[in-house]
Amino acid sequence: MKVIKRHILVFDRQGSISVELRRLISQDFVFSYTQSAIETRQALRNAYFLVVLVVFEAAYFLKQQQEIEPLIAETSRVEWIALTESEVLESREFQAFILRTFYDYHTRPLDFERLRVTLGHACGKAQLRTSLNEKKENYEKFHICGASPVMTTFFQRLEKVINTDAPVLISGETGTGKELVAQAIHKNSSRSNGPLVAINCGAIAATLIQSEFFGHEKGAFTGSVQRQIGKIESAKGGVLFLDEIGDLPMDMQASLLRVLQEKTFSRVGSTQVISVDFRVIAATHVNLHEAVAQGRFREDLFYRLNVIQLELPPLRKRGGDITLLAEAVFQKYFPVCKNNQIKGFSKESLRVLSTYDWPGNVRELINRIQRAMVMSENRLISPADLGLESLVSNHPRLTRDLARASFDRDLLETSLRKNGYIVSQTARQLGVSRVTLYRMMNKLNIAPDQ
Ligand SMILES: Nc1ncnc2c1ncn2[C@@H]1O[C@H](COP(=O)(O)OP(=O)(O)OP(=O)(O)O)[C@@H](O)[C@H]1O
Ligand SMILES: [Mg+2]
Structure with a gap:
């Protein structure tokens, strides 16, 4: 197994400790040295230091205390450890300073075994604090x-994506947060003052799709009683979010490619060329590589959209993020669930x-x-409240497909009923495209006109 060395900064005015610390160097730690408060402050700009060891000398310790106190106050992410000579600790004021500020202290001559343990614990604590801060x-x-590690890597990539203006293709299974990510990119990018305009590419009727994208002039077709601005034009200066891009019909793929290449278009029923500036973000839950291979998606459009890829990991790969x-x-x-007796999750349901x-x-x-919080009659949500009682160990195992099918059927039937079996309305409420909804209904043998 590869040992990851942890970085320790040693503030040692006289350079007296380096020889002693060399005995620890080949082990788990890497030491870097500074001799002044200014140098220490500069070194701490490097995020990889977890712990600072400060070597206090009998002749200077009060001056050192003055130098180091502001530095400690402004650097909250690292742990501080003091190395002193024992006579320094006779000062009550200094004792109080050590107790108030340091993770631990050691006196010379050093007990290396104890120092190794302290450094290990202090590094662990600093890492934990950093991860909690990052999460927030x-x-x-x-x-x-x-x-989780997969999401931490995802966030690092997201930061980079935000700083560019290139097209992004977000992929991930259904419900992994693709739309949320598109919103995050828009909100944190230089285009945040412009609009974020979303099109659900699978949810628009084939006859209306050109007009939806490009807008139309009055009288362009039967029923077009006034000029209508399309989504592309509305996205001027902002972001155009092409959701479920895999569902875009072939002829529309060709039109879209032209707009992305030329950054110009015309409204339906007009020859006037309009130029637009927008960033494009597309999302898909289907594998577009496969769609290209099967001839369902244009390869040239795929390459236009797929300049930067962001792949959202499925929830089951995110470990502790589930809890x-x-x-x-x-x-x-909780504030809106109208069930005040509910206090949290039982141990078994967290499992x-x-x-x-x-x-x-x-x-x-x-x-x-949400359903468990409303329906539960217990103080703590149980596996049964979550509809997952079959996962409790004494039940026969529920397969992934069965659980999904039963959950989907329940959700679809309730939503369809509530929306009077109007598919477009139900799809909108569920936040999926009509095509996706039909696909799901087909799979579960749910008729659209019950
Ligand atoms: N990491 C997350 N933290 C908090 N909320 C999340 C997270 N991921 C997703 N959500 C929430 O889950 C719901 C689904 O997310 P979203 O609509 O962005 O998924 P999607 O990938 O676009 O799904 P679909 O493929 O079905 O369109 C939303 O309510 C969203 O706010
Ligand atoms: Mg979505």
């Missing part, structure tokens, strides 16, 4: 919950949340928890 920062900035999200949903929904496969990803997690 990412949520505040992007409104996306996640602290994190579950708690966040609970907190958010099943972590073992279930989540085919519908974050959306399914939110739906299951």
